Amino acid sequence: MTETRLSTNAPHRWPHLADAERGALRELLIHGPLPRAEIARRLDVSRASLTRATRVLMEQAMVTEGETALRGAMGRPSEMLVVRGDAHHFLGVKLTGDAVFAVVTDLSAQIVASAEEPLVSTSVSDTVDQIGRLYDRFAVEFDDIRAAGICLAGDLARIDGRQIVLASYFLKWRDVPLAELLGQRLGIPVTADNDVHALTASQHWFGAGAGSDSLALITIGAGIGFGLIVDGRVVTGHSGRAGRFDHLIVDSTGSTCGLGHHGCASVYLTSESIVRAVGREDVDYAGAVSLARAGDATALRAFESAGRALGVIIGTIINGLDPERVVLTGDGLAVLEIAGPEVRRTIEAIRLPNDAPARLEVLPFEFTEWARAGAVAAIRTILRF
Numbered sequence: 001m002t003e004t005r006l007s008t009n010a011p012h013r014w015p016h017l018a019d020a021e022r023g024a025l026r027e028l029l030i031h032g033p034l035p036r037a038e039i040a041r042r043l044d045v046s047r048a049s050l051t052r053a054t055r056v057l058m059e060q061a062m063v064t065e066g067e068t069a070l071r072g073a074m075g076r077p078s079e080m081l082v083v084r085g086d087a088h089h090f091l092g093v094k095l096t097g098d099a100v101f102a103v104v105t106d107l108s109a110q111i112v113a114s115a116e117e118p119l120v121s122t123s124v125s126d127t128v129d130q131i132g133r134l135y136d137r138f139a140v141e142f143d144d145i146r147a148a149g150i151c152l153a154g155d156l157a158r159i160d161g162r163q164i165v166l167a168s169y170f171l172k173w174r175d176v177p178l179a180e181l182l183g184q185r186l187g188i189p190v191t192a193d194n195d196v197h198a199l200t201a202s203q204h205w206f207g208a209g210a211g212s213d214s215l216a217l218i219t220i221g222a223g224i225g226f227g228l229i230v231d232g233r234v235v236t237g238h239s240g241r242a243g244r245f246d247h248l249i250v251d252s253t254g255s256t257c258g259l260g261h262h263g264c265a266s267v268y269l270t271s272e273s274i275v276r277a278v279g280r281e282d283v284d285y286a287g288a289v290s291l292a293r294a295g296d297a298t299a300l301r302a303f304e305s306a307g308r309a310l311g312v313i314i315g316t317i318i319n320g321l322d323p324e325r326v327v328l329t330g331d332g333l334a335v336l337e338i339a340g341p342e343v344r345r346t347i348e349a350i351r352l353p354n355d356a357p358a359r360l361e362v363l364p365f366e367f368t369e370w371a372r373a374g375a376v377a378a379i380r381t382i383l384r385f
Contacts, residue, residue, distance in 0.1 A: 013188060014088075014146045014382050015060050020045055020053040022383050025062055028083045029108060029379070030205050033066050035078030054081060061087035062107065083108045091138065091148035091186075092375025093131055094195060094367055097122065097170030101367040102134045104142050105375040109206045113138060114368050122171050124181070132185040147189040149378035150178060151198040151370060153223070157240055163192060191381045194240070195370055199329070200227025201234050201380055202373035208327045208361040216323040216358075218245075218313060221271055221332035221365070226313075228321060246270075248316060250309045268309040271332050277302035289334045300338070307339025311346025318351055318358045329363035336362065 017025070023043045028034060034042075040050040057063040066082040085106035094101040097119075104113040115134055120126045131150070139145060154168030165176040183190040193201075200217040209215035213232055219225035226243030228235040235242050247257065247264040254263025267273055271285040278288045278299050291299035314326060328336065336343060351357065363369070 017056070017060075017383075018053065020049055021056050022385075024050065024053045024081075025057055025083070026383055026385060028063060028081060030210060033080040033082045035080055037078065039081070085110055087144065089142045089145045090375040090378045091135055091145050091188075092371045092373065092378065093134075093148065093150045094370035094374060095119075095127065095150065095152040095171065096367070099367075100127070100130060100134070101371040102131070102138070103368055103371040103375060104138050104145065105372060105379075107379070109202070109372060109376050109379065111368065111372055113141065114371070116367065122173075124173065124176050124178075127171075128178075128181050128185050131182060135186050145188060147191070147378040147382050148182065148186055149198065149374035149376065149381070150182065150190065150192040151195040151374040151377060152192070153195050153225075155240055156192060156194055165192065189378070189382060191377050193374070193377045195373070196225035196227045197234055197236060198373040198377045199370055200229060200327075202369075202376035203327055203363070204229045204232070204234075205376060205380070208363060209325050212324040214322070214324045215327065216317050216321060216325070217327040217329070218310075218317070219330035220269055220310065220328070220335060221330040224265060224269055224313070225330070226317075228323070230321075245313045245317070248313055250312050265309040265313055268305045269313075269332070269335065274302045274306055274332075274335075277305065285332075289338070292334075292338045303335055303338040304342045306332075306335045307342035308346050310335055310339075311343040312350060314343070314360070315347045315350030318347070318355070322355075323358055325359045325361060327361045327363055329365055329369075331365045333362065333365060 020043065024039050027039050027042050036050055036054060037047065040047050054063060061084055063081050064084050066080040085108045088107045090105050092103045092105060099116060099118050101116045102114065103111045105111050120130050152168055153170055155166040157164055157166055162177050163179045165173050165178050167174050179190045179192045196219055203209045203217060204215050209229060215229040217227040224246035226245050228243055246266045247259065247261050249261065249264050250268060251263035255267050256262050257264050257266045274288050275283060275285055278291065283291065288299050288302065292303050317323065317326065
């Protein structure tokens with residue numbers, strides 16, 4: 001994850017857990033029901049230590065004993081430990097430039113309530129107040145919301161012990177201590193994260209990447225985003241900007257992007273660039289999709305160029321980073337629908353021929369899934385992961 005921390009100004013309602021207790025809970029969250037012996041093996045701790053750890057988790061209403069299962073053909077029946085989803089809840093929020101999407105999840109990241117509203121304004125104080133009012137409404141039903149996670153498009157960093165939103169293009173924010181401000185308003189621990197990094201972490205624990213050690217996530221739509229898991233950890237880079245594949249060169253003779261690059265992926269793959277390539281003033285992205293589906297030649301060429309750019313990004317990621325799985329999502333998934341053959345041809349042209357293809361997963365785009373990623377960021381951070 002990025003350098004995110006729970007706001008130190010908020011009272012901690014989450015109980016203190018020792019390393020073995022946090023580790024056991026993480027194993028159950030990620031891998032589902034497990035017997036004590038298997039958890040002890042995964043954590044490399046003694047059975048006695050694991051028994052003490054799970055006793056604490058049970059006392060704190062975090063895990064419970066489930067059904068007895070046979071582990072292995074010749075093994076003895078083992079009592080399985082499972083995460084309790086009914087005693088601890090978390091708030092997750094996704095901010096866009098004009099809306100706020102909020103969910104409450106249980107400890108296993110299952111959504112139990114949701115809401116969405118247009119932003120009152122993009123001012124920091126109005127946004128904090130609006131999220132506060134959403135929390136207040138949720139808290140009427142869920143009085144055990146332990147922590148909150150907020151995700152948004154932008155650059156975030158930890159400076160002098162404070163988590164800062166350095167810049168958010170859609171919200172027009174600079175140098176905003178969002179987690180601290182929300183922690184003061186909500187009275188619970190709060191963390192904030194870049195939305196793509198948060199979604200990558202969420203998919204690693206609770207989605208398409210569950211159980212894998214490496215995962216690459218690509219988002220396409222208004223922009224091009226990238227997240228990477230290596231050895232079970234989110235890679236963010238030195239300044240939190242790892243994975244800027246939006247400016248990977250696709251065609252050096254192509255048009256220039258806003259930063260002066262000739263023929264980079266952002267020239268072809270973003271929703272705006274596709275609309276620009278269609279070249280009709282009365283057509284937005286949805287209209288461009290409709291034209292392509294109807295067989296319009298200009299629209300089809302625009303999507304084929306976008307598909308080629310997407311294939312270059314995926315193929316380069318596969319060659320350079322060797323992820324176990326690749327997840328594709330975003331509100332621009334129509335590119336894969338319309339230009340899927342071009343995407344696959346380009347990947348195969350770039351991919352090293354002797355390498356086994358990475359597993360490609362498509363995650364349907366839903367803002368509530370991004371809000372859920374905020375809740376997962378809170379769960380991961382409160383478990384110090």
